[in-house]
């Protein structure tokens with residue numbers, strides 16, 4: 001036994017230590033957690049590692065992603081991490097893949113080739129994707145994540161524990177469009193406006209909103225508002241053109257943009273008197289006045305005065321900072337504010353301290369706005385077609401910082417330093433290397449339980465900001481019986497999607513029900529791909545189309561949902577025929593045995609959406625039944641699964657029938673009158 005493995009053998013026991021070199025593990029993500037996990041598993045003696053990441057190394061990664069050096073910036077994370085970590089153990093094989101885990105070649109068969117998957121991701125979408133693939137391939141998954149001082153490890157074993165989707169996750173906070181477009185009241189509203197509205201308008205794709213506005217006018221929308229929006233759209237066209245043709249040395253294009261968004265648009269909004277009846281009016285900004293120092297704003301309603309130089313608003317910062325670690329930044333800003341009493345142009349505080357943590361004066365913001373607009377315009381002229389916000393792209397960050405601060409000034413909202421804007425616009429919770437390291441250690445400890453199959457020792461582990469109890473563990477919960485991911489029955493077909501029809505797959509999977517291995521036999525089903533309805537019992541137009549023509553290709557799933565809600569949904573993964581498959585062989589290979597989804601125990605019958613039996617106190621009660629499980633299909637919306645234009649999603653006849661049976665009348669238009677006295681109108685709130 002080599003000296004290297006003696007240690008591991010003593011700790012892990014000879015059996016597990018001998019197994020580790022053979023275990024095939026997939027590590028998804030080579031960022032903050034991924035680098036730590038990779039180092040741990042290489043040193044622990046895992047011998048066969050596939051490491052996948054879509055990204056390249058950014059300078060800002062280097063403080064914690066310690067497998068990377070400055071010379072590696074812009075290189076593939078997976079490649080560099082694999083190379084660095086390979087040197088830690090001569091016996092390890094690390095296969096790096098520079099790619100997105102959602103690409104079709106990483107299909108169910110590919111996932112099935114691993115003994116264990118470790119997630120080290122930073123977004124919900126990719127996490128949910130890997131979770132579903134692991135459920136489909138029946139491979140254990142170790143899910144993990146950190147947010148500042150907080151962290152979590154969740155072991156996921158199909159049928160034994162909750163999956164990642166058993167508990168719904170909150171969607172990120174969004175803001176109403178009108179708050180962003182017209183009535184901001186917090187610094188974050190101004191930041192979102194600059195990042196998600198102004199940058200795309202100026203530097204994104206040229207979108208013609210004319211048709212949309214014509215349509216809105218036809219629909220009888222407020223004519224004055226449409227006229228204002230139309231004017232705005234035309235003015236945007238002009239400034240977009242100016243940016244693309246501007247003379248590199250001149251401030252003219254930046255000035256045009258400024259005048260449009262901080263002066264003219266605000267004046268337009270002010271002309272809508274109704275809007276400002278109950279809220280403070282914004283103040284249009286003056287380019288020359290700010291430059292010369294003659295312009296100032298007095299926002300009486302906020303008690304804060306914006307001056308050209310030196311004095312920023314002294315309102316408390318009301319933008320929600322994400323967590324404790326941001327205190328460094330805000331404390332610095334507070335100091336700056338305290339020191340910023342002078343109004344004579346020499347902002348003593350802003351000239352000291354870290355550049356990024358300085359509070360910007362109005363003039364600072366204007367200068368930064370002009371400079372960053374010129375840099376971005378130069379990029380357009382040198383061939384970049386579109387530019388979007390990236391917190392690590394200094395030009396876009398400067399533009400958003402300046403734009404958000406100018407807008408904040410116009411609306412009497414306190415400004416934010418570049419540092420704070422970066423944090424808020426990038427939705428960044430500062431990453432803490434120590435939390436990542438602790439979590440990565442726990443990932444490996446839990447992974448060892450998985451490999452030993454000592455499932456009763458698995459725990460959800462939380463790292464929390466409580467010095468007296470930094471770690472807490474919770475036993476795993478059973479799967480949520482209503483989960484739309486792990487409670488489904490998974491099957492895989494191997495096929496050539498251009499040569500196989502939807503009917504062949506659906507009828508093939510359902511089988512004839514003759515024996516144990518022959519499926520459930522014919523029954524009424526609806527078929528979905530993500531949230532698209534492809535067929536249902538009364539709408540079979542697509543059944544004889546081939547899969548490829550409907551975009552149902554390798555890596556996708558067809559969901560076969562029982563019309564009567566008696567059987568669990570079957571998720572059919574579309575896989576590729578084996579490479580040695582004969583050219584004249586069958587274009588569809590069904591699984592054997594065919595899947596037999598369990599029968600669903602129906603919730604006890606409750607009345608549908610209808611009036612309850614008259615009640616002495618309140619005869620207007622409406623009883624709303626919880627939807628049966630099959631109505632939860634399709635699985636929670638995945639933004640990346642947009643509909644191809646060719647496929648329509650009708651309310652199909654059988655759905656209408658079902659709704660009718662449930663006592664629900666579908667009205668064609670908002671104004672349709674219901675003749676039936678017993679009908680209760682349920683209005684959808686938006």
Ligand SMILES: Nc1ncnc2c1ncn2[C@@H]1O[C@H](COP(=O)(O)OP(=O)(O)OP(=O)(O)O)[C@@H](O)[C@H]1O
Pocket residue numbers: 028029030031032033034052053054055060061077099100101102120121122123126431
């Ligand atoms: N769909 C995906 N496929 C492959 N890798 C992904 C996917 N989504 C995210 N990742 C990777 O997961 C890693 C997550 O790491 P981390 O949370 O440290 O993020 P980061 O981008 O390195 O850092 P930061 O976001 O703080 O700048 C990143 O390297 C990212 O590229």
Ligand SMILES: [Zn+2]
Pocket residue numbers: 162163164165166167479480483484485486487
């Ligand atoms: Zn689940």
